[in-house]
Amino acid sequence: MTMTSPTIDLTMLADPALRADPYPLLRQMREASPLPLIDGLLVVTGRHRDCSAVLRHPHASSERYRSALTAPNLEISTLSFLSLDPPDHTRLRRLVSSAFTPRVVTALRPRITEIVDSLFRRVAEQGRMDVIDDLAYPLPVQIISELLGVPAEDHERLRAWSAQLARGLDPQFTDPDPERVAVAEGARTEFNRYFSTLIAQRRTHPREDLLSLLVHAESEGDKLNEEELLATCVLLLVAGHETTTNLIANAVLALLRHPDQLDALRARPDLVDGCTEETLRYDPPVQMTTRAARGTLPVGEVEVPDGGIAVLLIAAANRDPDVFDEPDRFDITRKPGGHLAFAAGIHFCLGAGLARLESAVALDAFAQRIVAPRLLEPVEYKANINLRGPARLDVTFDAIRSL
């Protein structure tokens, strides 16, 4: 079995030198799509119409662990509904959906604003900030932790486990790295142990949090078993950790590298939602996803046979010139819509509304309150291929305007 096509190799995406800018390679991959590898069992596509169609296709299964091709690393998320098909997916997703309705999310705005304000106050005197550590990371972590009911003093512990799990989500179709798989598995075990204790506490002392809601659903009968409960907690925490951090960081980075866009946002604060959408398109926090074929799965002109895998390069699809004019241009006034950053179909991101709101509040504050921000290049990236984003984002400034 070989992973290579004559010109393009999926493993090229793993090259650390490309982490800062994988887009030229993603463009080549899109132009060569659909790209059958491993005797056609694995098909890669970066074309928007293929990705969009696969995400909505009834033969596209999220139960990737069933595929013989799936490296063990992908099994770490086996039990969460991210990796389940209906009817289990429908049942579990429905249970948590009520915590993420537009009404619930909108009501979080004052709390999100309060957290951003307190984060800015912490760095105001220093004249510099690391946008990751001082804003983009603590904001989503605090919000999702408060929603779930995770105490603030535990955030640091969860941070390490979350990062290890996220790294385990990188594609390893060629050489699964046993050490990385073991680290991710270890993190999952720690998470499970941690949440088991918290769940036990909520059984006896329920509160007004999502964890208590899930525990209540479990106690009501066969709606959700203990394993599913644990997997759902871990999914929400990790999904709420890494992705939104990257969104805020990628947006700040793009604004600082395109000062005309930052000026436009300052002049017109109503462009803030456009800025979030454009970042999701231009530099998406989740760069790719996969689907297993349950029955024959068409990917453009080719078909993935039953049991094979389709690799969907979201980051390439979001710059497909068939859908977006001048796709490599960062333009916050672009008509929003059409990007696949939150996927599509039945697994469309459950936290999209929350992520958009956190991003809007953070970017509005950054644009309107930080005086004369200057980016310190070069920007260093995390090793992650899929949940890709800067490791640090150092910015100096003259002052922070108060509210």
Ligand code: HEM
């Ligand atoms: C910018 C931030 C975010 C991005 C780019 C993002 C992206 C995604 C993507 C691409 C998927 C679909 C994966 C697939 O099916 O292959 C997904 C699913 C999901 N996301 Fe997000 N996400 C973000 C933030 C969040 C937040 C803040 C939460 C929750 C607090 C969240 C919770 C979920 C859940 C629960 C799923 C599984 C949905 C399902 O399987 O039905 N996400 N997300």
